[in-house]
Amino acid sequence: MREKIIFIDKQTSFTGNKFTLHKAEIDITWVRESYAFMELSWKGHTVKRFSTHSDFYGFLTSAMTQIDNAPEIAESWDILASSELELHVVGYLRDAPSLGFAQEEYSRKYYTPAKRNGDELWYDDESVKDGASFNFKEFPMEVRRILRTVDHSPTIVWNSAWDQGTNVDALLRYRAIATATEQVIGETDYRFHD
Incomplete structure (x- = not known):
């Protein structure tokens, strides 16, 4: 299933860290347990x-x-x-959302979790601009919908x-x-x- 998502690009340096929001369209494989x-x-x-x-x-x-x-x-x-x-x-x-099949070991299939470098992925929201800074003004809590596991x-x-x-x-x-x-x-x- 193709999903439009938002992710954070982290740029770290000695003078400070910069967190930028980016948008992408990716394939999500939902793994059911x-x-x-x-x-x-x-x-x-x-x-x-x-x-x-x-x-x-x-x-x-x-x-x-x-x-x-x-x-x-x-x-x-x-x-x-x-x-x-x-x-x-x-x-x-x-x-559980995943980025697709990763490997098989001992007859078990393993999937890559839908996180980027340990960070959450969010469903896209049109009010958020690609390249915006990751802060509450440009990415308010009310539009943050995490792509997460659902019981x-x-x-x-x-x-x-x-x-x-x-x-x-x-x-x-x-x-x-x-x-x-x-x-x-x-x-x-x-x-x-x-």
């Missing part, structure tokens, strides 16, 4: 959130591993479908209170969002809790 965690809820309120797992063993394996372990954990805590205490597996997606589409993919068919349907809906070829940031009924 998925994560999953378990949580306990009591009458709809989150009681405990457990550690988050990543897709180290392949895309969507974080959710599948958690789902495989959830029934045994629920049983060990005497959580039944009729219990007020529920165990959930929540999957969510992370889309989205948190979905309960397994619930101890649901029957097997409902759990399978939830996982299939999540998988459809996760594997969409276009960047889909889905609205779900689940909200992250602090």
Whole structure:
């Protein structure tokens, strides 16, 4: 996907540093990862959130591993479908902007993060002039939109209170969002809790 962006050119010297804004149009490759965690809820309120797992063993394996372990954990805590205490597996997606494919090692693909020399890239704004100084007057905060990683589409993919068919349907809906070829940031009924 081609994006118009703004980046900073840093010129350092003994007499002072100069930071200049430049514009460019570049190809951005969005890299999608998925994560999953378990949580306990009591009458709809989150009681405990457990550690988050990543897709180290392949895309969507974080959710599948958690789902495989959830029934045994629920049983060990005497959580039944009729219990007020529920165990959930929540999957969510992370889309990270990159400058494209960099290398492959041990069957894993690595992408170059969308930063230039460690600095953020911003979406273009027509009010910003190419070659302007990097300051609040020429690049005000209200027009700075960082090209950043987005966590989205948190979905309960397994619930101890649901029957097997409902759990399978939830996982299939999540998988459809996760594997969409276009960047889909889905609205779900689940909200992250602090």
